[in-house]
Amino acid sequence: MKRVLFRVDASSAIGSGHVMRCLTLAKKISTVAQCYFICERLPGSLEEFIEAQGFSVYLLPAGLSQIQQAERTIRLAGEKYDWVVIDHYQLDIAYESGIRAIANRVMVIDDLANREHDCDLLLDQGAVESTRLKYRSLTPEGCQLLLGVNYCLLREEFFAKENAYHNESDRLLVSLGGSDPHNYTDKVIKALLSIKWEQPVDIVLGGKSPWNQQLQAEYADKTFIHWHIQCDYMASLMRGAKLAIGAGGSSHLERCISALPAIVMTVAENQEQGSADLAGLNVCINLGKAELVNETCISAAITELWNNDKKLASMRRSAAAIVPENGVNKVVEAILGLSKSNEC
Structure with a gap:
């Protein structure tokens, strides 16, 4: 062997x-x-x-x-x-x-x-x-x-038939990297609270993220938030979401194979060109560098997209065509x- x-x-x-x-x-x-x-x-x-x-x-x-x-x-x-x-x-x-x-x-x-x-x-x-x-x-x-x-x-899970896209989803997926060292997840949560969000939100964090306990404690009373720590079912979460807020990099490919529209913030320099390119292909909305994006910008992007079924359907088709x-x-x-x- x-x-x-x-x-x-x-x-x-x-x-x-x-x-x-x-x-x-x-x-x-x-x-x-x-x-x-x-x-x-x-x-x-x-x-x-x-x-x-x-x-x-x-x-x-x-x-x-x-x-x-x-x-x-x-x-x-x-x-x-x-x-x-x-x-x-x-x-x-x-x-x-x-x-x-x-x-x-x-x-x-x-x-x-x-x-x-x-x-x-x-x-x-x-x-x-x-x-x-x-x-x-x-x-x-x-x-x-x-x-x-x-x-x-x-991963194989992204190609499993049981992870077929759920067309009637009302869930928002938030995943800004396994460690999210700058706690951009908190910025997204605050943006959601500013528009009095009540739809289900799935938040994914890595097991070694330094913010796991702090975030879960701070927002323990927000029953619409569902926490997923070091999960091994990301494909299921993506296929079950209506929209994602996430980072660039390989997450783009996972969202594309899942036909999942996204609002993207880049968390590293090497994510910038790819995110810009995919935004040009109608796959995502690129807000730019996460460190420069404020809560108002995030909440405005969510508000604009969430109920725009025609735009979301168009983005789903564009995303699904990327990864063959x-x-x-x-x-x-x-x-x-x-x-x-x-x-x-």
Whole structure:
């Protein structure tokens, strides 16, 4: 059986998105490979959650340089791996070259196209075709590029028939990232209260969000709010919602496959272009940087959209056309295809 090592982190500052998409890939490929994770020990890290999914986790001490991380990875992880998969904005060619000693092949998952890589396979599920030339200058000759939504790493739940869209929903979904370190969720709740909101609201937070207890205590008397902490049924929540308020990034793809219109606030610089592009395609309303968006702006956007059935139906159709099929299968096929060529 093949062996695959994932180098990925989660924290209160980073969020959980990188780990979640690596878990999606690990679960899919685990039928033919033993998968392991190596993560830095950070506040809000998710090693226990990863282990609960059935994968072993090696822990790196915080504060190491890339070269030191590579050396420690080799010491901790030990044996040779068919693939080392790296999903980390702070790692580049220095780390990737350093772990070649235990990696037959290296795969990078990226969204930024802003640094040089030493890899055999690179995935950017949010990239447009014009990004291909940029990545070509950042990767070695012969590196296979998997670019665009055809290769998106969405969990199996998003393709389950039982998660079909509920057309008569009156529920609002709020999800601003697994950690939401700046507590933008509170800003949304205050915006809802300012317009005397009474419809059901599903609020999703990660298990390591620093605001979980505070928010639930502060709004305990608001019976229209339903809390979902580190839930494993996001697809069901999305398919059961009329409208979402959320962040950019991979959440866009989850909402698109769920045909869910959204009001979006970007919580990281790398979310800005994709959110603007999708707003131009009538998939979402893009309010811009979350730090600059006030409660009045949020409440106005909700008020404008909520009862506009024609606009919402149009946005649902636009969203549903974005993500064509289960891209994780194509990613696994590419990994296994390169593995076979390596054996020849």
